Amino acid sequence: MSYVFLIIDGRGRGSWLTPSLVVAIFALLFTVGSFWWIQVRRGLLRAYTSHVYSGGFTPAKIVLVLPLVVHNPAPAPIIVTDLRLRVDTPRGTAVREPALPIYLSWIASHASVYPQNESRVYAAPFVVAGRTAIEEFISVTAP
Incomplete structure (x- = not known):
């Protein structure tokens, strides 16, 4: 002391x-x-989705279009190079589906949730500037 x-x-x-x-x-x-x-400072991206989506499925393929808002709370920009959606049973569920989890890969971006007569933009990296949020309509698929 x-x-x-x-x-x-x-x-x-x-x-x-x-x-x-x-x-x-x-x-x-x-x-x-x-x-x-x-x-x-680098931060973690936060992604928010709404309750509206569109899609289609066959016995061999699933395609979904999800509206996402991607928020970067940090000051430095972050580049998003790939997205993946995991579909699984809720936590704490005793019964487990044999086909789950399913991973859906990002294949394209659209201008809206219900794309009509538009050319889609295939999956390409995009930037989320610092302290901003952007809206993306992501199309994901599982073969």
Whole structure:
């Protein structure tokens, strides 16, 4: 305990560590930490969907179009290169379906939930800028 007072008071052998130097070091650490938090920090994307979707299925294939809002709460932009949808039974369910889980892969993007007479854009990376949200209509399929 007396060593802490020795450093703060500037007496004895620890006299090079003055109170003004301690304040300057903490100010520098605060500045670097604040810059990282406000400008550089990477975050996790958050995806939200609505209760509306469209799709079709056959015994061999499933195709769904889902409206997604992708939100990036961090300041740095994030590139989305691939999306995948997992269909599974709810947690805590005792009965397990033998065909689940099913993974649906992203194949295209559309202009709306119910695409009509449009050319779809095949799956390509897109950017979510920092502190923004974008809307995408994602088409996923399982063979």
